[in-house]
Amino acid sequence: MSLIDLTLAQARAGLRAKTFSARDLTAAHLEAITALNPTLNAFITVTPEIALAEAEAADRALAAGTAGPLAGIPLAIKDLFCTEGVRTTAASLMLETFVPPYESTVTAKLRDAGAVFVGKTNLDEFAMGSSNLTSAYGAVTNPWRRAGDDTPLVPGGSSGGSAAAVAARLALGATGTDTGGSIRQPASFCGIVGMKPSYGRCSRYGIIAFASSLDQAGPMARTVEDCAILLGAMAGFDPKDSTSADIPVPDFQAACTRGVKGLRIGVPREYAAPGMPDEIAALWHLGRDILRAAGAEIIDISLPHTEYALPTYYIVAPAEASSNLARYDGVRFGRREDGADLIEMYERTRAKGFGDEVKRRILIGTYVLSAGYYDAYYLRAQKVRSLILGDFTTAFARCDAILTPTAPSAAFAQGEKMDDPIKMYLNDIYTVPASLAGLPAMSVPVGQSQEGLPLGLQMIGRPFDEETVFAVAAEIERAAGFSARPAIRAGVSA
Numbered sequence: 001m002s003l004i005d006l007t008l009a010q011a012r013a014g015l016r017a018k019t020f021s022a023r024d025l026t027a028a029h030l031e032a033i034t035a036l037n038p039t040l041n042a043f044i045t046v047t048p049e050i051a052l053a054e055a056e057a058a059d060r061a062l063a064a065g066t067a068g069p070l071a072g073i074p075l076a077i078k079d080l081f082c083t084e085g086v087r088t089t090a091a092s093l094m095l096e097t098f099v100p101p102y103e104s105t106v107t108a109k110l111r112d113a114g115a116v117f118v119g120k121t122n123l124d125e126f127a128m129g130s131s132n133l134t135s136a137y138g139a140v141t142n143p144w145r146r147a148g149d150d151t152p153l154v155p156g157g158s159s160g161g162s163a164a165a166v167a168a169r170l171a172l173g174a175t176g177t178d179t180g181g182s183i184r185q186p187a188s189f190c191g192i193v194g195m196k197p198s199y200g201r202c203s204r205y206g207i208i209a210f211a212s213s214l215d216q217a218g219p220m221a222r223t224v225e226d227c228a229i230l231l232g233a234m235a236g237f238d239p240k241d242s243t244s245a246d247i248p249v250p251d252f253q254a255a256c257t258r259g260v261k262g263l264r265i266g267v268p269r270e271y272a273a274p275g276m277p278d279e280i281a282a283l284w285h286l287g288r289d290i291l292r293a294a295g296a297e298i299i300d301i302s303l304p305h306t307e308y309a310l311p312t313y314y315i316v317a318p319a320e321a322s323s324n325l326a327r328y329d330g331v332r333f334g335r336r337e338d339g340a341d342l343i344e345m346y347e348r349t350r351a352k353g354f355g356d357e358v359k360r361r362i363l364i365g366t367y368v369l370s371a372g373y374y375d376a377y378y379l380r381a382q383k384v385r386s387l388i389l390g391d392f393t394t395a396f397a398r399c400d401a402i403l404t405p406t407a408p409s410a411a412f413a414q415g416e417k418m419d420d421p422i423k424m425y426l427n428d429i430y431t432v433p434a435s436l437a438g439l440p441a442m443s444v445p446v447g448q449s450q451e452g453l454p455l456g457l458q459m460i461g462r463p464f465d466e467e468t469v470f471a472v473a474a475e476i477e478r479a480a481g482f483s484a485r486p487a488i489r490a491g492v493s494a
């Protein structure tokens with residue numbers, strides 16, 4: 001088996017058994033990046049020298065018996081995490097030359113665990129989007145293709161570069177961030193696993209902010225167990241993030257083997273909205289059958305405010321974004337365009353630095369926060385957000401986890417939904433409610449569309465009960481046995 005086809009857990013075992021070195025493992029992934037990144041555009045920045053130096057340090061630690069839990073594991077980092085000394089762009093021209101003088105807590109933890117960073121992955125600008133088409137550094141191409149059709153497809157977004165890199169075997173795992181679905185939807189589109197932990201589980205310190213009350217970092221990998229291993233290293237209390245939860249980090253990997261016997265799995269009737277494509281409905285049924293056969297009880301639940309989740313999100317998220325993005329003023333960070341006076345300098349900097357989608361969100365956000373509209377939109381949205389959380393609290397009195405589709409479709413073609421922002425926003429219909437409620441949620445590849453593209457199911461858990469989510473996800477993964485490979489890797493033997 002080629003080194004790039006190993007799971008993270010297998011690679012870790014191989015490194016410990018000295019079957020291969022961290023240097024070999026990293027070199028194999030760097031070679032894959034050189035071969036495929038020109039086609040995929042999954043990375044904005046590749047850092048081969050840093051990666052090889054880190055791999056050699058991992059080899060020394062492995063030899064000395066002082067290796068951390070991720071020693072020598074090549075990872076891709078979403079270019080929204082500040083990395084000390086390595087350019088961090090948020091896929092925006094605004095931060096084209098920004099080299100952070102500090103490291104995000106999540107990446108610092110991964111480094112401390114011994115991980116090797118191969119580069120910074122592409123995303124939608126400032127993580128706003130579902131397709132990676134809004135990146136100022138060009139679109140990411142999904143490594144999958146429709147059967148018999150070479151049309152380039154989107155990898156989903158906003159963590160589309162991370163998802164494409166993991167699916168194409170350019171890294172064993174990656175970090176993503178998820179504000180309304182940005183880990184789960186690209187995981188589904190690229191046939192990999194992705195988890196958005198509970199809000200507060202991973203520190204937001206050093207992650208470029210989009211919507212602070214929703215943003216969460218999380219792992220993306222090719223198996224549920226690999227995600228569990230990664231989250232174990234990423235999570236934990238951080239005094240530098242006031243919303244970080246001061247609670248212990250459980251053994252997520254152990255949770256993957258718990259099974260689902262006796263668990264009650266809720267199926268929300270409101271998610272079965274008219275218009276759900278047959279293949280998505282069939283996939284959802286398959287998930288229920290798998291869990292029932294494994295000893296879980298499937299129960300019908302109601303989340304009555306589901307239909308308001310998307311409009312609520314598209315008020316709250318832009319409101320917070322407009323406030324967070326006010327810091328890009330041409331003075332403190334990144335880009336600066338000169339002007340005759342201060343106001344003109346601000347205007348020119350922001351006009352040049354931000355792309356259309358980011359400007360759209362700033363306009364919407366500023367509008368809903370403005371005097372006169374604040375009560376009608378923002379305050380109302382906050383109230384509805386509480387109702388949505390209340391729906392989940394009521395449901396979790398009767399069930400232990402919730403099963404839904406991850407996205408309403410398989411990956412779509414580049415440009416297919418760009419004409420209409422609302423169509424693009426509809427992608428988030430199943431992912432946004434768990435974000436508004438701060439709940440852990442995960443996508444696992446379960447089947448393929450008629451066109452041969454991967455489709456994922458989503459599991460949602462109680463606050464800080466990632467363990468049950470991992471248990472359910474691992475059961476579905478085992479039974480579904482998803483083993484299809486993306487077109488770009490189809491010819492490579494496993």
Ligand code: GLN
Binds near residue numbers: 129158179210317
């Ligand atoms: N697609 C959603 C949006 O555009 C979610 C993005 C995200 O989770 N970062 O806002």
